Amino acid sequence: MVVTRFAPSPNGSLHLGHAFSAIAAHDIAQERGGRFLLRIEDIDGERSMPEKAAEFRKDLAWLGLEWEEVPAQSTRLANYEEAAQYLLHEGLLYPCTCTRKDIAARNPRMGPEGAVYPGTCKGQSLDPDKPAALRLDVDRAMAGLGELSWEDEVGGTQIADPRPFGDVVLVRKDAPASYHLAATLDDAADGVTLVTRGEDLFSSTHVHRVLQELLGLPVPTWHHHPILLDEEDEKLAKRRCSPSLADRRAAGEDGRALARQLRMGEFPAGITQSNA
Structure with missing residues (x-):
């Protein structure tokens, strides 16, 4: 059974790029009769905001996604x-x-x-x-x-x-593990068989594959999808204040309709796909 996951960090609100990634992982799991997991990556010190996890769940439900939630990183x-x-x-x-x-x-x-x-x-x-x-x-x-x-x-x-x-x-000096170590261990612990994430993380997989070998962990398959870019051809990012899903939700936008548009490659004005 294929097992995919979406693993956001609660250091800011989700945006269209997160929605695109979550939908990709969700849909692959559904199409193949598998499981789609939500994992909150909350070990980023003072930058982690516990209340954001609840916001994320509302965002995913608003998009029409269904998931199983696994323990957050802070429990690991x-x-x-x-x-x-x-x-x-x-x-x-x-x-x-x-x-x-x-x-x-x-x-x-x-x-x-x-x-x-x-x-x-x-x-x-x-x-x-x-x-x-x-x-x-x-x-x-x-x-x-x-x-x-x-x-x-x-x-x-x-x-x-x-x-x-x-x-x-x-x-890290300020955290119990870096992304490389934590994500690799978590995916193994959660039984993830298909790591679905943006192509901006493609190169990180070289490090993760070595860690799997050193630690005797199972080796999944990866699926690196395109990422969404803004008007300046920059990756949508929390630090760039990309419009949040929470704001769209609060404004009364139809989340399921937005999800359908993202699936069809129909993006809001100024948003493009990295390999389009």
């Missing part, structure tokens, strides 16, 4: 800790006290997530009295894995290569 902290401790014990993580300013000052090369960490702290020992992120030693991790592949329903067979990311953070 022990899972993240256990995985991090295992990787630390295996010598695959190292502490990093560098700030973004420190990294930028070294004029690093750029990767899929911005500046690639130059390895300044590699080899340091963990000091429990000094706040530090934990980074994956990518070269050491890849040394014993050989060639890893993953399947994307849109892009076909891919060979995992996380090196363009450099030594990614798996445990």
Whole structure:
């Protein structure tokens, strides 16, 4: 049985891009007789707003979607800790006290997530009295894995290569886990068989596939769909104050009609699809 999921973070309201993604995951599950899950990713520290989760549920119902809700990330902290401790014990993580300013000052090369960490702290020992992120030693991790592949329903067979990311953070200074670690563990715990998400996260899958191998997790298939862009060809985003679903709902707009339009590729004025 196919199992898909929609996993928003309650650090702002949902917008059309979220609706497009949720509908894609929902419809694939329905078409294939599977399950569509909702998971609230609420470990973003002070940026997480618990009341937004209730707003999300209203938004999805307004769009005419049906889902099963699984435990939020805040209930899974022990899972993240256990995985991090295992990787630390295996010598695959190292502490990093560098700030973004420190990294930028070294004029690093750029990767899929911005500046690639130059390895300044590699080899340091963990000091429990000094706040530090934990980074994956990518070269050491890849040394014993050989060639890893993953399947994307849109892009076909891919060979995992996380090196363009450099030594990614798996445990943040200000949160119990990074997106890479938390999402990978959560999808395995929830039995997700088809990870449906925007194509802007395609490159992250290289990291996630390696983590699955290191942690002995099942390997799903991925489906990276197009994303919606605004008038400036920028991805719709909370930080760009893209109009929210909650505002549309409050204004009396028909959510089910909006969902039908999104399915047909009919977008509001100024909104386009990334591969259109």
